[in-house]
Amino acid sequence: MFDELGKLMNNAAGVADGVRREIETVVKSQLERLIADMDLVKREDYDALRELVQAQSLEIKALQDEMADLKPKSGKAAE
Template sequence: MQSENPFVADFVKMMNSAAGTLAGVGREARDGARERFKELMGDMDFVSREEFDAVKELAATARAETENLKARIDALEAKLGNS
């Protein structure tokens, strides 16, 4: 049979309270760090995925046009050189 020792009971209550307090402090610190990180990231100039994809497509189109023009110039130079 287990006897109720007031010292042990008080100690257990105190430890449970301390564990709850530490958990609360940990959550508060994590939430504060997360908020500061969001503010820091919000101040930076990042582009959205849609903007990135649009610029990537423009670059690919410009590259294709450049290659086409280069081929035309090479053909014209070859034609002039053979005349």
């Protein structure tokens, strides 16, 4: 009787594990579809764009500093 009960419990555990894996597969596929429909930006694209913006910000700052240095000189030349 105990052997039969043990076999039954093992079978139930196997079925439960199979159901769990099936649910995980369905949920994962649904989430992947949802994310694909959201038109999100890939991390690599975001990082590349962020680096580009940082480089341009530094360049803009350098140009602004250069313009600030030129403005007083042009004002003194006019006097």
